[in-house]
Amino acid sequence: MTTELTSADAPSVFIPGPATPYQGDIARYWNNEARPVNLRLGDVDGLYHHHYGIGAVDHAALGDPQAPGYEQRLIAELHRLESAQAETLLDHLGPVTPADTLVDAGCGRGGTSVMAHQRFGCRVEGVTLSSAQADFGNRRAKELGIEDQVRARVCNMLDTPFDKGSIAASWNNESTMYVDLDDLFAEHARLLRPGGRYVTVTGCWNPRYGQPSKWVSQINAHFECNIHSRREYLRAMADNRLVPQAVVDLTPDTLPYWELRATSSLVTGIEEAFIESYRDGSFQYVLIAADRV
Ligand SMILES: C[S@@+](CC[C@H](N)C(=O)[O-])C[C@H]1O[C@@H](n2cnc3c(N)ncnc32)[C@H](O)[C@@H]1O
Numbered sequence: 670m671t672t673e674l675t676s677a678d679a680p681s682v683f684i685p686g687p688a689t690p691y692q693g694d695i696a697r698y699w700n701n702e703a704r705p706v707n708l709r710l711g712d713v714d715g716l717y718h719h720h721y722g723i724g725a726v727d728h729a730a731l732g733d734p735q736a737p738g739y740e741q742r743l744i745a746e747l748h749r750l751e752s753a754q755a756e757t758l759l760d761h762l763g764p765v766t767p768a769d770t771l772v773d774a775g776c777g778r779g780g781t782s783v784m785a786h787q788r789f790g791c792r793v794e795g796v797t798l799s800s801a802q803a804d805f806g807n808r809r810a811k812e813l814g815i816e817d818q819v820r821a822r823v824c825n826m827l828d829t830p831f832d833k834g835s836i837a838a839s840w841n842n843e844s845t846m847y848v849d850l851d852d853l854f855a856e857h858a859r860l861l862r863p864g865g866r867y868v869t870v871t872g873c874w875n876p877r878y879g880q881p882s883k884w885v886s887q888i889n890a891h892f893e894c895n896i897h898s899r900r901e902y903l904r905a906m907a908d909n910r911l912v913p914q915a916v917v918d919l920t921p922d923t924l925p926y927w928e929l930r931a932t933s934s935l936v937t938g939i940e941e942a943f944i945e946s947y948r949d950g951s952f953q954y955v956l957i958a959a960d961r962v
């Protein structure tokens with residue numbers, strides 16, 4: 670499906686329509702998303718994330734909850750933990766040079782893309798289903814003067830325009846639960862150069878629990894997504910020339926973020942499901958870094 674857009678100064682621009690009705694739903698979801706928990710955190714330093722945080726809470730920085738300015742310090746602390754999550758993802762990309770191009774699959778508002786460029790000095794290509802997110806990310810890149818280096822486009826991450834073997838490293842930061850993993854990893858394996866690195870940070874259900882718990886079902890309903898099991902990740906990677914180099918269980922590291930977020934005025938109602946499922950072992954927050962062989 671294609672949508673033809675015409676304007677006075679451009680002859681004709683083709684934007685691919687959603688590949689499936691589900692992708693149309695997800696594009697609409699993210700086009701309409703404007704939760705204060707994401708915008709107010711992003712306003713702290715201009716890095717806008719749609720992922721969660723890891724690491725210990727800095728109680729000294731937070732100070733007394735009764736003291737003036739506590740809510741702003743709480744927001745800054747949640748944001749610091751979300752940026753720490755992205756730093757940990759970038760730590761696993763391996764050596765990247767300024768001559769390389771990276772792909773941020775499911776890039777959201779582009780926070781991780783900007784951080785990757787700032788760290789490695791390289792080009793970063795983001796793809797999202799949401800035109801509002803792509804516009805937002807491109808606007809931020811322009812404000813930072815890095816629009817020639819960091820770009821977001823409306824594109825299905827299962828079918829990207831990047832040449833075979835042209836990408837040094839790619840990642841999904843909390844965006845794998847919207848797609849079939851075989852299709853996703855086949856596309857990463859195609860675009861990555863042999864020896865390239867793929868990293869995902871994701872929530873997955875724990876096969877040791879048996880089946881997805883009621884909390885996992887609640888998270889799926891809340892975000893209109895489909896959380897996969899840890900086993901599915903490892904199987905789909907093995908089937909698509911992605912060999913895990915590190916599998917890190919970040920569950921204990923993300924709980925403090927959730928426990929702090931649950932006390933904030935910016936709660937969205939999903940906090941209990943994350944906290945309870947991490948505690949009962951039915952759900953895990955993991956990082957998987959894999960070599961494209
Ligand atoms: C939870 S957000 C994560 C955003 C970003 N990775 C971050 O860490 O801030 C999920 C993202 O996945 C994107 N997404 C979901 N399915 C997609 C698909 N088939 N192709 C491209 N992007 C997709 C959504 O558009 C959204 O930007």
Ligand SMILES: CC(C)=CCC/C(C)=C/COP(=O)(O)OP(=O)(O)O
Binds near residue numbers: 704843892894937
């Ligand atoms: C770990 C899992 C299962 C994640 C699901 C994907 C998702 C919606 C991530 C956070 O986005 P967000 O930052 O927009 O969410 P929120 O508004 O809750 O902060």
Ligand SMILES: [Mg+2]
Binds near residue numbers: 707718719720721
């Ligand atoms: Mg968020």
